[in-house]
Amino acid sequence: MRSSTSFSDFLVVVCLSGLLCLTAGTPATAADDGGKVPSRIAILPIINLSGSAVPLREVRTALLAEAAKRGITVLGEEELEKFMARHRLRYTGGVDETTAQAFHEEAGVGGVLVTSLQQYDATYPPKISLEARLVSAGEVPDIIWADAVSMAGDDAPGLLGRGLVENLPQLTATAIGRLVDSLAAGVTGKGNAAATEKVAGRFRPRISFRSPDLALGEKSRIAVVPFFNRSQRSYAGEILALHFVRELARRGDVTVLEPGVVRQKFLAFRLIMDEGLSLANAEVLFEVLNVDFIVTGTVMEYDDYEGGAGTPRVAFSSWLLDRKSRRVVLASESHNSGDDGIHFFELGKQRTAHLLGSNMVRGVVERMTSPGASASTPDPSDEGKDGFIYNEFN
Amino acid sequence: MKRFLSTIGIGLSLLFLGGCASGNLDIYRDQNMDFGAVRTVAVLPFANLTRDNTSSERVRDVFTTMLLATGGVYALPPGEVARGVIRTGVANAAAPSVEEAVKLGGVLKVDALITGVVREYGEVRSSTSTANVISLSMQMVETQTGRVVWTATATEGGIGVTDRLFGGGGRPMNEITEKAVNEIINKLF
Numbered sequence: 334m335r336s337s338t339s340f341s342d343f344l345v346v347v348c349l350s351g352l353l354c355l356t357a358g359t360p361a362t363a364a365d366d367g368g369k370v371p372s373r374i375a376i377l378p379i380i381n382l383s384g385s386a387v388p389l390r391e392v393r394t395a396l397l398a399e400a401a402k403r404g405i406t407v408l409g410e411e412e413l414e415k416f417m418a419r420h421r422l423r424y425t426g427g428v429d430e431t432t433a434q435a436f437h438e439e440a441g442v443g444g445v446l447v448t449s450l451q452q453y454d455a456t457y458p459p460k461i462s463l464e465a466r467l468v469s470a471g472e473v474p475d476i477i478w479a480d481a482v483s484m485a486g487d488d489a490p491g492l493l494g495r496g497l498v499e500n501l502p503q504l505t506a507t508a509i510g511r512l513v514d515s516l517a518a519g520v521t522g523k524g525n526a527a528a529t530e531k532v533a534g535r536f537r538p539r540i541s542f543r544s545p546d547l548a549l550g551e552k553s554r555i556a557v558v559p560f561f562n563r564s565q566r567s568y569a570g571e572i573l574a575l576h577f578v579r580e581l582a583r584r585g586d587v588t589v590l591e592p593g594v595v596r597q598k599f600l601a602f603r604l605i606m607d608e609g610l611s612l613a614n615a616e617v618l619f620e621v622l623n624v625d626f627i628v629t630g631t632v633m634e635y636d637d638y639e640g641g642a643g644t645p646r647v648a649f650s651s652w653l654l655d656r657k658s659r660r661v662v663l664a665s666e667s668h669n670s671g672d673d674g675i676h677f678f679e680l681g682k683q684r685t686a687h688l689l690g691s692n693m694v695r696g697v698v699e700r701m702t703s704p705g706a707s708a709s710t711p712d713p714s715d716e717g718k719d720g721f722i723y724n725e726f727n
Numbered sequence: 728m729k730r731f732l733s734t735i736g737i738g739l740s741l742l743f744l745g746g747c748a749s750g751n752l753d754i755y756r757d758q759n760m761d762f763g764a765v766r767t768v769a770v771l772p773f774a775n776l777t778r779d780n781t782s783s784e785r786v787r788d789v790f791t792t793m794l795l796a797t798g799g800v801y802a803l804p805p806g807e808v809a810r811g812v813i814r815t816g817v818a819n820a821a822a823p824s825v826e827e828a829v830k831l832g833g834v835l836k837v838d839a840l841i842t843g844v845v846r847e848y849g850e851v852r853s854s855t856s857t858a859n860v861i862s863l864s865m866q867m868v869e870t871q872t873g874r875v876v877w878t879a880t881a882t883e884g885g886i887g888v889t890d891r892l893f894g895g896g897g898r899p900m901n902e903i904t905e906k907a908v909n910e911i912i913n914k915l916f
Contacts (some may be wrong), residue, residue, distance in 0.1 A: 539905065542795040561806075563781050608772075609806030609812060629806070633785055650788045650899065661754055666792040668901045710890050 337600060365536075371443025371477070371520065374467065375408040375416075375436055375678065379448045380426040383462075384567035384574075387453045392463075395506060396448065399513040405520055408442050410671075416440050426571075433474035441469050444477055446516070447556035447593070451475045451483075451572050451687050457638045458486030461500035461508045462687035464575055468581065474591045478519030479579040481691060482508045485684035487641060490613020501529070530695075535674040547655065547662040549587050549702050551688075554624040556590040560649065561609045561631045569635035572687070573649055576669040576694040577628050584702060590622060598622055612659060619656045626662075634668070637686045644671040645686040651697055662703055667693045731908065754914050757876040760869065762915075765838045767801045768867070769808045770794070773843040774821035782848035783821075786863060790843070790908045799916055803835060811835040827872030832870020839876070840868045849900070853886050860884040860899025861907045867915070879914040883907040 376397060379389050400407050408416075416422070420435055423672065424518040428436070428445050436442050444467045452462035466479035486498040498504045549555075557577045564572035574592065581589040598604070598621050604614045610629045620629055629646035630651035637645050669692075671683035683689040756762075770791045775783035791802045811834045812820045817827045821842060828840055829916070847862035861884055867877040884903040897903075 539901075540789070540792045540796050542792065553876075563784055606806060608809035609804060611806040611810035612804070613810060614806070629804075631788055631805070632786075632790065633781065648785075650792055654804070660801065661795065664795045666789055666790045 347430065357378070371467070371469065373406040373408065374444040374446055374520070375413055375440060375442045375443050375470070376424040376446045377413075377428075377448070379450050382426075382449045382451045382568040382572055383453050387450055389450065392453075392505060392509070393448075395509050396513065398552060399509050400516070403517040405513075405517060406439055412440060415511070419584045420548060424596070426594075427596055428468045428470075428474045428591055429597035430472070430474060431597075432593070432616070433468065433470050433591075434472055437470035438470075439443050440470075444469050444520075445474075447612060449572075449575065452637060452685060453501070453505075454637070454639060455501045456617055457499060458497065458641055458709075459499070459504050460485045460637070460685050461501065461504055462685055463484060463508055463512055463515065464579065464687075465512055466579065467516065468591050468593070474579070474594060476582040476589055476591055479518060479582040480515040480519070481576075481579055481687070482512045482514060482515075483685045483691070484508050485685040488684060515690040532692060532695045532699055533674070536667075536689075536692040537650060538667045538693075539702060541697075541700055542661075542663065543700060544655075544660075544662040546658065547701075549626070551586055551588075553587045553626060554590065554622075555581060555587055555626045555628060556595050556618060556622050556624040557592065557628040558595060558606070560609055560629065560651075561606065564632045564635045564648075566632075566635040566637075566686075569632040572635065573632050573694070574628075576690050577651070579697065580691070580695050580698040581628075581702075584698065586702060595622065610654070612654075615654050616659070625656050627656075628652070629654065635686050635690065645683060646670045646689045647686050648694055649690075649693070653701060665697050665700060669693055753879045753880040755875075757874070758808060760876040762877070765800055765867075765869075767803065768794070768839045768841055769811065769835045769837045770841045771801045771808060771812070771823065771831075771843075773845050773880045776844060776846050777848040778827055779848050781889045783843075783845045784820075786845050786848070786861075786904060786908065787843070789904055789912075790841075790865075790911075791913055793905070793908050797912060797916065808835065818852070823868070828868045828870060828873040830832060837870060842866050842868065847882075848904075851881045851885060853891075856890045856894060857885055858886045858890050859900045860897075861900070861902055861903050863907055863911060878909050878916060880905040881910040881914075883910065 373428055379393050381387050381389055390396055397407060418440060420432060422432060426449060427447060433445065436445055446465055446467050448463065448465040452458040452460055462483040464481035467477045469475045469477050484504055489496040557574045560570040560573045578589055580593055581587055598618065602617055602621065604615065604617060609631065610627065615627055628651060630649055632649045634646045634648035650666045652661050653663035669689055671689050675682050681691065770787055773783035773787050777902060791805065794800060794802045811831055815827065815830045815834050817823050817831060823831060823840065831840060843865040845863055847860050849859065850857055851860045862882040864880040865878065866875050869876045882896055883906045890897055
């Protein structure tokens with residue numbers, strides 16, 4: 334009896350050691366930042382990128398309630414309002430260095446949650462897309478955690494339509510719940526397993542060029558500037574830039590600059606983009622932001638559909654500029670519709686442009702961060718088969 | 728009789744050879760130009776003769792990325808090209824004059840400029856059949872002299888026999904755009 338107890342103790346010790354080893358070997362994500370996990374956070378008012386009128390106050394109230402339910406300590410509303418008034422803080426889509434430091438010193442928070450509402454469609458079946466990131470308060474505003482949720486009422490209709498969600502408030506509550514669950518995992522340093530998910534082949538760029546000189550490492554610093562918007566959708570340029578920020582931050586193998594810091598430099602140096610980023614502007618950004626790479630591009634299509642019939646469409650091109658060579662080291666062209674590669678009963682259909690765009694951006698980021706023709710990049714043998722044009726040259 | 732048959736044979740052969748003589752009338756390549764020396768190009772905004780306002784920008788975007796992907800030449804990012812056009816004060820960026828082309832080449836430090844025209848882009852209809860079509864033409868202007876050294880055209884899509892017989896609406900616009908651009912690039916290299 335005693336010996337069996339000892340043996341079971343031994344097994345437990347072995348299992349725990351194994352678990353510890355596995356945890357140590359897990360690639361770092363945006364949330365695995367150990368010392369940077371904040372104990373108290375401020376939740377900024379939600380920024381509306383949906384292009385339509387949205388009850389932001391109600392959504393934010395639900396967000397605060399869900400955060401409280403999960404034991405996340407949040408800066409009080411009155412205190413936040415006073416802080417914002419004192420600093421004349423009107424833009425809530427990002428956090429610059431001065432604001433981050435003030436949050437740390439005056440409000441005593443460890444992080445600031447920046448949330449954007451990118452779709453809020455009450456037409457049946459309803460749809461909602463929310464995106465959030467937690468930025469550390471202090472001298473350097475780093476992205477600690479980033480995630481997004483996009484849902485449609487008919488995502489999982491189930492048998493005889495029993496899984497359909499008909500009203501938007503119910504869908505909103507579910508979406509906020511999922512986002513805050515992920516935030517809670519981020520705050521407690523558990524990270525996000527989805528960050529290393531392999532993207533499906535149909536979402537990879539259709540045409541891409543990757544210079545062999547491109548080598549992204551842990552020390553690489555990347556700034557994402559808003560994409561040039563040629564689509565019919567308002568804020569599509571900002572939304573796509575946020576997709577890139579999130580996907581790069583979630584991978585954790587590069588340092589992505591907080592968009593609030595990038596925006597502040599654009600304003601301070603009066604940088605205006607005519608049809609995209611010029612090399613002169615890029616040089617200014619390389620210097621003032623101290624970054625190695627800049628991501629930029631153009632959005633051609635970012636279309637959602639109303640109601641149950643239809644399919645979202647997203648088309649964009651992206652460029653990665655290198656500080657050393659002052660050249661484009663990655664260029665890609667992506668276009669997809671929500672039903673690409675779907676043949677049976679709409680299984681796997683992407684019902685929102687947000688979800689589709691996220692997957693497509695993940696495909697580009699995969700190409701960006703994976704050197705050579707690894708398993709996660711388009712296989713050169715795919716060339717010409719599914720519209721992929723793959724190249725890598727000196 | 729033998730002579731008669733051989734005469735007919737020669738006549739037919741000449742007729743077929745004559746048919747082949749039309750060749751590549753949709754390409755022009757300057758024989759004196761060393762295309763291997765072209766390392767960096769600027770793709771200027773394309774002229775748009777279609778009803779779709781964004782078609783020229785979409786085609787330009789695909790063309791620039793595809794040109795980079797060939798590995799043959801380096802194409803400047805569109806933002807840098809726009810800065811060059813503004814700095815040199817080019818009146819019509821889609822069709823620069825010889826002087827403007829030389830000036831642009833100096834400012835952007837490129838070996839050649841690429842201009843283009845999108846002639847057709849979108850859906851065409853014929854009785855009950857519809858399909859997408861694209862028609863492009865492009866030119867390469869050498870920046871030292873401002874001479875046109877290469878031109879090519881490509882047309883893809885349209886209503887085919889199967890579309891007429893069975894319907895179907897043709898292939899997606901993005902797909903035929905990539906095909907047409909690929910065809911044009913193949914004519915360059």
